[in-house]
Each structure stands twice: as C-alpha cells, then as structure tokens.
Amino acid sequence: MEKIRVGVIGCGSIAQHRHLPEYRMNKNVEIVALCDKNEERVHRVAEEYGAKPYTDYRELIESGTVDAVSVCTPNYLHAEISIYALNQGLHVLCEKPLATSREEAEAMIEAEKRSGKKLMIGHNQRFVSSHQKARELIKNGEIGRIFSFRTTFGHGGPAQWSVEGKESWFFKKDEAIIGAMGDLGVHKTDLLRYLLDEEFAEVGAFVEDHAKDYGDTDDNAVCVLKTKSGIIGTLAASWAYMGKEDNSTIIYGEKAILRLEEDPTYSLIVQYVNGETVNYQLGKIQTNEDGGQRSTGVIDAFIHCIVEDESSPVSGEEGLKSLSVVLAALESSRTKKISEI
Structure with a gap:
C-alpha cells in the first residue's frame, strides 16, 4: 500500500510534540512538507523530518505532493486553512477548537461534504x-x-x-x-x-x-x-x-x-x-x-479512517x-x- 503523504501546517509546540512524532511512528505515513510563517523554525523542523519547508500554506496545499494535512495554527486560521485544503481535495486533521464561530464551523463542514474527503478534529480526550x-x-x-x-x-x-x-x-x-x-x-x-x-x-x-x-x-x-x-x-x-x-x-x-x-x-x-x-x-x-502517554491516538485514528475509507472518528459536526x-x-x-x- 502506498503511504499517505502528509503536510503539517504550523510548526509550534503541538506540531513538534504531538503531530510530527506520531506521524513518524505511523507506518502508513510519509511526512513530506511543513509550513510555518517563521522561516527559521520551519527550516529547522523540516530538516529534522526530511520534509520540504514552506512559509505559505497555499503553496504547500497546491503543491500536489500531499494527500492530507494537519492544521496546527492559531485558532483564527483553522477554518480558513481547513476549507482551502478540503477544496483542493486533501484530507484534514484540524486542531481543536475546529473554529472560532458557528459560521466558520458550518463552512468547514460544508467544505468537507463537497470534497468527499475526511475532516477530523483533534479532540484527543476521547482516545x-x-x-x-x-x-x-x-x-x-x-x-x-x-x-x-x-x-x-x-x-x-x-x-x-x-x-x-x-x-x-x-x-x-x-x-x-x-x-x-x-x-x-x-x-x-x-x-x-x-x-x-x-x-x-x-x-x-x-x-x-x-x-x-x-x-x-x-x-x-x-x-x-x-x-x-x-x-x-x-x-x-x-x-x-x-x-x-x-x-x-x-x-x-x-x-x-x-x-x-x-x-x-x-x-x-x-x-x-x-x-x-x-x-x-x-x-x-x-x-x-x-x-504522560506517548501517543494521543489522534494521528493513528486519522490515518486509519483515510486508509480504510471510514467515517471520521471526530467529525466536524462533533467538533461544532x-x-x-x-x-x-x-x-x-x-x-x-x-x-x-
């Protein structure tokens, strides 16, 4: 089976301590791209993971090199980036809270339905x-x-x-x-x-x-x-x-x-x-x-639902x-x- 090619957008603490290490532990994943507006940070983390660095999330999403992305940015960008990625045909794992308003959340859910891709929200306490x-x-x-x-x-x-x-x-x-x-x-x-x-x-x-x-x-x-x-x-x-x-x-x-x-x-x-x-x-x-527990279970659940074409275990509706x-x-x-x- 071909590996799921993943990009991580936002290289702060949650990406460095949760998403990236857990993606690396998953045998079905290849980390290929990282994005952060902080150029020094993204180059440093990208070198560690052997990934291509970006400072513009649109370029990463449009690169054609990834199948799925994690959105690990400040809250105000969750909806904007998730919707853009879904519209480009990518699966999305978005950190919580999924959005900052009901209107944003509903737009994300609608984008997921149109795209036919998976949208999962990172509510790790369920796992x-x-x-x-x-x-x-x-x-x-x-x-x-x-x-x-x-x-x-x-x-x-x-x-x-x-x-x-x-x-x-x-x-x-x-x-x-x-x-x-x-x-x-x-x-x-x-x-x-x-x-x-x-x-x-x-x-x-x-x-x-x-x-x-x-x-x-x-x-x-x-x-x-x-x-x-x-x-x-x-x-x-x-x-x-x-x-x-x-x-x-x-x-x-x-x-x-x-x-x-x-x-x-x-x-x-x-x-x-x-x-x-x-x-x-x-x-x-x-x-x-x-x-603390080494793995949150979120990444494995996200990749599993993509590989097996199952429903998202924490859907946009649940996040809303x-x-x-x-x-x-x-x-x-x-x-x-x-x-x-």
Missing part, C-alpha cells in the same frame, strides 16, 4: 483509555442513572510550553479569539458529551481574563452545565493552576462514582454504593508534564457541538444570564 472504559461502564448501566459530574482542565498556561512563551498567539485575542476555554474548556465539553452520550442544553458561566498580567484572552473559567435529560455539573478551564496540572473528571451515578485521572496510580477508580472499590491502571493521560457549548458559556459570561445551547 484516553480511562475515558473509553468509563464510557463503556456508563453505556452498559454499570453505574446506573447519572446525576452529576465535575470536570477540570487546568495548568499554568501556554507560556510554560509554547515555543513562543509569553509572546504566544494563545494570549493574543485577534489570533486566539478564545483563550483557556478554547484551549482547555473545549476538551472537556467534548469529553462530557462523549462520556454521557448526550447533548447539553444550558450553561451558566463566569469567564475571566485577569489571571495573567500579559495577553488579553480569557484565562480562568468556571461553568455550570445542564444536559437535555437534566444531568447537572461543573466544568473548570484555567491557565491559573500554577502547581500541578489537573485534568480530572468525576461522574456521580446512581450505583457508583467514577473518578477519572484523579489518582496518580489508578487512572479510573470506581466507588460503588455497597462500599466496593475497583481500581484500574489503564496508562496515563497525555499531558504537558513528564510521564463541542464548540457550541464553549460559545454559549462565553455568551453567558458576557450577558450574566443562562445561555441556551
């Missing part, structure tokens, strides 16, 4: 072993009806790991559009939708932007969410957790509590109402800290549903009212 096991337990009725949840994704912020530090696009409103809620909150809205297997109906949120003394994007948020069936819970997304990263989720059910990624040894702990506890060691979640919760939370914070989703 974490503990999350997949929890979804299985919930679906088979192991913990009964779900009453509530609590989920958190917080760390010290992109300044600690972005290639540009405090000068990163994450802190620039005109490039990020959405800050911590787009970086971390959308991970958790997608995870909750995946675990609970239902949609959210309402959100009330406090979203602040003064945890950092640099940048002008949101950096600290707490949301209260309600699903269509009436499950209620909280979601926190923050760049203000200056100690250890928190990427935990707790699901409160009729028969048991699921504790996900809360314990350093056991990635899933099930506490039953009869006092029994079951501990699962399922490998560590991917993290910006040392010791998860983004819609974030957009509603931002609206709630602005209006000081509960927002419908």
Whole structure:
C-alpha cells in the first residue's frame, strides 16, 4: 500500500510534540512538507523530518505532493486553512477548537461534504483509555442513572510550553479569539458529551481574563452545565493552576462514582454504593508534564479512517457541538444570564 503523504501546517509546540512524532511512528505515513510563517523554525523542523519547508500554506496545499494535512495554527486560521485544503481535495486533521464561530464551523463542514474527503478534529480526550472504559461502564448501566459530574482542565498556561512563551498567539485575542476555554474548556465539553452520550442544553458561566498580567484572552473559567435529560455539573478551564496540572473528571451515578485521572496510580477508580472499590491502571493521560502517554491516538485514528475509507472518528459536526457549548458559556459570561445551547 502506498503511504499517505502528509503536510503539517504550523510548526509550534503541538506540531513538534504531538503531530510530527506520531506521524513518524505511523507506518502508513510519509511526512513530506511543513509550513510555518517563521522561516527559521520551519527550516529547522523540516530538516529534522526530511520534509520540504514552506512559509505559505497555499503553496504547500497546491503543491500536489500531499494527500492530507494537519492544521496546527492559531485558532483564527483553522477554518480558513481547513476549507482551502478540503477544496483542493486533501484530507484534514484540524486542531481543536475546529473554529472560532458557528459560521466558520458550518463552512468547514460544508467544505468537507463537497470534497468527499475526511475532516477530523483533534479532540484527543476521547482516545484516553480511562475515558473509553468509563464510557463503556456508563453505556452498559454499570453505574446506573447519572446525576452529576465535575470536570477540570487546568495548568499554568501556554507560556510554560509554547515555543513562543509569553509572546504566544494563545494570549493574543485577534489570533486566539478564545483563550483557556478554547484551549482547555473545549476538551472537556467534548469529553462530557462523549462520556454521557448526550447533548447539553444550558450553561451558566463566569469567564475571566485577569489571571495573567500579559495577553488579553480569557484565562480562568468556571461553568455550570445542564444536559437535555437534566444531568447537572461543573466544568473548570484555567491557565491559573500554577502547581500541578489537573485534568480530572468525576461522574456521580446512581450505583457508583467514577473518578477519572484523579489518582496518580489508578487512572479510573470506581466507588460503588455497597462500599466496593475497583481500581484500574489503564496508562496515563497525555499531558504537558513528564510521564504522560506517548501517543494521543489522534494521528493513528486519522490515518486509519483515510486508509480504510471510514467515517471520521471526530467529525466536524462533533467538533461544532463541542464548540457550541464553549460559545454559549462565553455568551453567558458576557450577558450574566443562562445561555441556551
């Protein structure tokens, strides 16, 4: 079988630490082209991977040398580049959030339908072993009806790991559009939708932007969410957790509590109402800290759906549903009212 020829657009931290190493590990992939507006950076990374460097994404997409691209750029370019690539007949893996507005997201979905190519959004929390096991337990009725949840994704912020530090696009409103809620909150809205297997109906949120003394994007948020069936819970997304990263989720059910990624040894702990506890060691979640899972599973899933001509495992529609919760939370914070989703 011929290898899938891949180009990566944007050579920042997410490309260097996730996409490129995982593409290189996949036997069905050949990395042929890289693009970044920073000429020094793209030449340096391209040399490491034996790829051709570009500074204009249009030239890479139009080169005829790639079958698929990863879009690892600032948020404001996700829709523009993804649509251009799809229109040129390329498969697209786009980092989350898929877009910065509903209109952009819908345009991406329409471009995918016209092109007949695959569009996948990089929501990697669906591929974490503990999350997949929890979804299985919930679906088979192991913990009964779900009453509530609590989920958190917080760390010290992109300044600690972005290639540009405090000068990163994450802190620039005109490039990020959405800050911590787009970086971390959308991970958790997608995870909750995946675990609970239902949609959210309402959100009330406090979203602040003064945890950092640099940048002008949101950096600290707490949301209260309600699903269509009436499950209620909280979601926190923050760049203000200056100690250890928190990427935990707790699901409160009729028969048991699921504790996900809360314990350093056991990635899933099930506490039953009869006092029994079951501990699962399922490998560590991917993290910006040392010791995290080596592969997110996203790249392998993307390449698999291309090779086998299967549906995208995280479609544009799924990405839009998860983004819609974030957009509603931002609206709630602005209006000081509960927002419908």
